[in-house]
Amino acid sequence: MIRMFKHYIPYAVMVLALVDIVLLLLAVDLAWRMRTYQIATSPGDWRERIAELCIFAGIVFTAMAAVGSYSVAALQSMRFAIARLLVAVSLGVIGISILDLMLPGELLWRSILLYAMLFAIALLIGNRLLLGPMLGTSRFQRRILVLGAGARARRLADLAKKPGSGFVITSFVAMSDAEIRVDRAVLRHEIDDLGLHVDRTRAGEVVLALEERRNALPLKDLLRIKTRGVYVNDFSSFIERETGRVDLDTLNPSWLIFSDGFSSGRLLSSGAKRTFDVVVSLALLVITAPVILLFALLVRLESPGSPFFRQKRIGLYGEPFVLTKLRSMRQDAEAGGAQWAQKDDPRVTRIGRFIRKVRIDELPQCWNVLKGEMSFVGPRPERPNFVAELESELPYYAERHMVKPGITGWAQINFPYGASIEDSREKLEYDLYYAKNYTPFLDLLILLQTLRVILWPEGAR
Incomplete structure (x- = not known):
């Protein structure tokens, strides 16, 4: 890559x-x-x-x-x-x-x-x-050698088999006689010189997939491989690169601290982002005002109550704000308490179903963007009660609040609307990738890909 x-x-x-x-x-x-x-x-x-x-x-x-x-x-x-x-x-x-x-x-x-x-x-x-x-042939795939033969190595083997995979695994090396969960793994003591073994397999990269790294890092082997000009990568960084997600199963604080990333606070990039947000949100509010008013009227005619939906959400650094959208559900949608959205949710009105598909219900959020409470691109803002539940269930959930929430985002274009703790876990992996790797270039890619989601709303709820 x-x-x-x-x-x-x-x-x-x-x-x-x-x-x-x-x-x-x-x-x-x-x-x-x-x-x-x-x-x-x-x-x-x-x-x-x-x-x-x-x-x-x-x-x-x-x-x-x-x-x-x-x-x-x-x-x-x-x-x-x-x-x-x-x-x-x-x-x-x-x-x-x-x-x-x-x-x-x-x-x-x-x-x-x-x-x-x-x-x-x-x-x-x-x-x-x-x-x-x-x-999809090997000429465009990197050849990697995996140090390890346990559950992590098994995950890499499964990932390599997926359509569009950018790598092929040349060999697995089991660093101990512990549980081996991949076929064709070679035991380390059967290899005289690991550097020569890497050369023989023509691997251009070695991925460290040990289950337990404490007192188990093969430092001499890694040094020998590195000095041969072969790239050495750890499991978490490799998964991040190949999937566009931060892997929660193997994430640890030291990796977050010492890996490259989390530069969203830099003056130049944050200034450019805010300038874009102000200019575009103001232009959109002026241009789409007739559209917002028209559908506000249609929402009001179909369902009693205010056509606008206002709700407290959690924003930057965990600070609450009031989000504004066009209402797409019945006025009494949460009379029994907060609940996750469902596929073909019966609470959604006919007009609501349409404005959700074409994202018209999101247009009033431009006001939140203009006020600085949101950005066009960022993690989806959640409700305080959901945030409290998710922070207790999911590690590192609070880190997604280190960037402003957005109307669209890396998780939104790669994964459907979250409807459970497990869905939120997967979306969190995308959100952490965005927070860690934010640049104006990534924002541009997300904004472009949002058009795909609007035209082909797979999984939208």
């Missing part, structure tokens, strides 16, 4: 994305040449229109990233990939058309866009037909 701004991107995705950008530039240039040929004029030098080419490629590529064209599912299924490509290119062309209307004469000729769209679709699909079969 390639690490960009503290976030890991698989090699296969990076290669595919770079080729896609080149093909998008080629597609719009071919469209330009075809149109100028039809009207019998010279296309001119391509460098004279480089700005227009880059605008087309940039907008369409952004749409592709937003709808999930580089997700694991898109890399594994050609049908899935083509469906997302058609949506992405269409959205990109619509976006360019709107910009062209706003800035007439500054972008592409509208007559070129149809050709560019058709060329782009053909080239992008062709790219996946050619590169697709190679993306």
Whole structure:
């Protein structure tokens, strides 16, 4: 994987994305040449229109990233990939058309866009037909050797078998005669030189997956491996990199303290985040005010009571605030006390079901963002009684409050709405990853991926 701004991107995705950008530039240039040929004029030098080419490629590529064209599912299924490509290119062309209307004469000729769209679709699909079969092969997978053969090693073996896995395990080395839970594990005393064994298996990385590290770290072996130029990684860091989650089962305070991360308080990044929140929330409140008022009226007509839902939530550093949303449930939804949301929750009204699917109910939260109580991106704010329960059940739950809560977030785009302690545990792993690895780049990725969740609301409640 390639690490960009503290976030890991698989090699296969990076290669595919770079080729896609080149093909998008080629597609719009071919469209330009075809149109100028039809009207019998010279296309001119391509460098004279480089700005227009880059605008087309940039907008369409952004749409592709937003709808999930580089997700694991898109890399594994050609049908899935083509469906997302058609949506992405269409959205990109619509976006360019709107910009062209706003800035007439500054972008592409509208007559070129149809050709560019058709060329782009053909080239992008062709790219996946050619590169697709190679993306999941060993040439894009890292070869790792695992020190350990217990439960942690078993987890790595299972992870390696999942579709889209970025690594292949070359060997397991059992460091003792204790319980062995993986096949083909080699006992350490059967290996004369562990460094040579790593060389023979052609492993580029060694992952330490010992069940008990106290007085059991093979320091001489690790030093020998490290000096051979092989990367040595611990289990928690490896899981974080491969899954985009912080593993609660193996998490310990020393790893959190000494690992890279938790820089959200840095002046530059936090200042940029707050500036973005203020500008965008204010713009959205002005632009969407008619939409909010319309659906507030519809909510009120369908169900008695206030169309707005106000509730105390826990924010930054555990401080409470009042969250505002459009009401999507009956007024008496929690007459019997607080309860988790359910799939096909009977308390949700007909209008409520619609505004939840398209996220219109979230728009009033822009007021919370403008006031500084929330951000656009961050962990979902929970209710005080749920927070008290979750803090007693889940370790490190309080650490998610070290960043502002958000309307969307890393957990929200990777996992459905939490409806139990176990769901909250899994979402906490994503929230801790975000809090630990926050950068404006990760915020941008989350905002883009939020479009995918809106268009395809898998698991939304």
